[in-house]
Amino acid sequence: MDHLLLIERQDHVETWTINLPEQRNPISGEDMIDAFEANLDRVNADLDVRCVVLTGAGSAFSAGGNVTDMRAKTGMFAGGPWELRNGYRRGIQRLPLAMQASEVPMIAAVNGPAVGAGCDLAMMCDLRIASTKGWFAESFVQLGIIPGDGGAWFLTHAIGPQRAAEMALTGDRVDAATALEWGLVTRVVDPQDLLPAAHELARRVAKNPAHSTRMAKRLLRESQLNPLATVLELSATMQAISHHTADHDEAMTALTEKRAGQYTGR
Secondary structure, eight states: OTTTEEEEEETTEEEEEEOOGGGTOBOOSHHHHHHHHHHHHHHHTOTTOOEEEEEESTTOSBOBSOHHHHHHTOGGGOSOHHHHHHHHHHTTTHHHHHHHHOOSOEEEEEOSEEETHHHHHHHHSSEEEEETTOEEEOOGGGGTOOOTTSHHHHHHHHHOHHHHHHHHHHOOEEEHHHHHHHTSOSEEEOGGGHHHHHHHHHHHHHTSOHHHHHHHHHHHHHHTTSOHHHHHHHHHHHHHHHHTSHHHHHHHHHHHHTSOOOOOOO
C-alpha cells in the first residue's frame, strides 16, 4: 500500500504523490482508497503535520477511475446494479467522505490531466495550483455515466452551479488558463515551478498554529452546509478553545516580540 501513495515530509509539510504513473494514476482501486484513508487518519492525529501537498507521479495528476476495469466490468465495476451501488458506496465514495472529514489543509498540485474522479479529487482539496500542462475534465457523461464520487457536489462548491454544469454536462476539457479564470485554481505556473510554488503556499499555511488552521478549515467546510447562525455558534465554541491554547499565547508573545512563533500543537 505504501508504494501507491508516496509520502515525503519536510518540516511540517507532507507531500503525497499518487504513484501509478504507467496507468495515469487511477484512484478507484481499493488499495489506493485504503492508502488515502490510512494517511488521512494518520495526519489527523498528528498535529505536527500542518499541511499536505497532493500531486501525481509522471505526466498525469490522476485519470480517475480505472478505464480498463470499467470496460471489462471487473473490480469495482463488476456485478449487477445492486452490487455496483454497494461497490461505489463501499469503495470510491469512502474517499470523498475521508477527504471532507480531514482536518489538515490540503493543496492539490495539478501537474497534468485531472480527469473524472481525478478532477473531483482536486476539488476535494482546499487549494489548487496547476502546471501549464494541467487540465481538468468532468468527463463522466462522455462515458455514458455520471459523477459517482460526489463530483457534482464538490465541483458546484468550487466554481458555482453554472461552471459546474458546463463541465459536468459537456465533459469537455478545461485548460489551465481557463481553470484560473474560473477560479478552479488559484495559480498557474510552469511545470518546473509547480511543486516549489505548492510548497511555498504550504509553508505559508504551516507557519501558523495547527489548531487554528484545522478549525478554520472546518469552519470553511461547515459554511458550505449550514446557515450563518449555526456557523456563528460553532465559531464561538472553536474560538473559546483557541483562546485557551499554549500556541495562542505563543502567537501573542511572538507578535509582541516581533518574531516568528514556535508552535507545539498545544
